Amino acid sequence: MFSFAALHTNHFIMNIRGVFKVDSAIASQYKAARLAGLLYLIAMATGLFAEFYVRFPSTLVVSGDAVKTASNILANERLYRIGIANNIITFAIDVMLIWALYVLLKPVNRNLALLAAFFRLVETTIACVAIISSYVAMQFVSDADHLKTFDSSQIQALSILHDTYALTFIVVAIFLGLGSTVFNYLLLKSRYVPRLLAAWGIFSSLLLLISQFTIIIFPEVEKTIIPACYGPIAIDEIALGFWLLFKGANIPGPA
Secondary structure (H helix, E strand, O other): OHHHHHHHHHHHHHHHHHHHHHHHHHHHHHHHHHHHHHHHHHHHHHHHHHHHHHOOOOOOOOOOOHHHHHHHHHHOHHHHHHHHHHHHHHHHHHHHHHHHHHHHHOOOOHHHHHHHHHHHHHHHHHHHHHHHHHHHHHHHHOOHHHHHOOOHHHHHHHHHHHHHHHHHHHHHHHHHHHHHHHHHHHHHHHOOOOHHHHHHHHHHHHHHHHHHHHHHHOHHHHHHHHHHHHHHHHHHHHHHHHHHHHOOOOOOOOO
16 A cells, blocks of 8 residues: 555656656747847847948958958958957857757757757858958958058959958858758747748748859859848848747647
């Protein structure tokens, strides 16, 4: 009789612990969803700051004219530095965002969530390498006297640095598209967010991915398709950010 009661008591305690463990996991998902929403919006804000205020590097780098580029950097060195710092902050935010999305979506499919996180971390790593090349280019021309003594090899080196920066971000966008596609697929499968929102995320991510391969194969179309491929994913990240921050994730409780 005693052993029977002890068995049921142990079973009851194990069930209670299981419930607390599930509740704790769900609570972590809720927090991760809100954090991901906030980070989406902050990352978008820093991106818009770079594009419309700092305008780094679009107005400073003149394609095919390394001397003009060097002159622009010298004339706007502080702005150039702000652009580099802003991008570093954005990439740090991206790492936290990737972690939050992994925590949120791991219970749906751990392997796919891990794959998406790896894709996005590769994206961030390559982007950081691109920023290093920009910093090296700035250091290369930071002394105004150097501009007077540039020879052809130095001009070529500066041109290569900035061409590398541009080409690197094509690869960055490819891995962004890959990771974002998988994350949005998991959101669609889980129904944590409206299915239309997740489906739009998949569409916009695949559009970005395909467009970057198109640019690699047909570089002459780059200026034409850039707005069309980045606009949809920007809308997706803003909408998803607001939804996760203010609505949270629709995570079912324990049965």
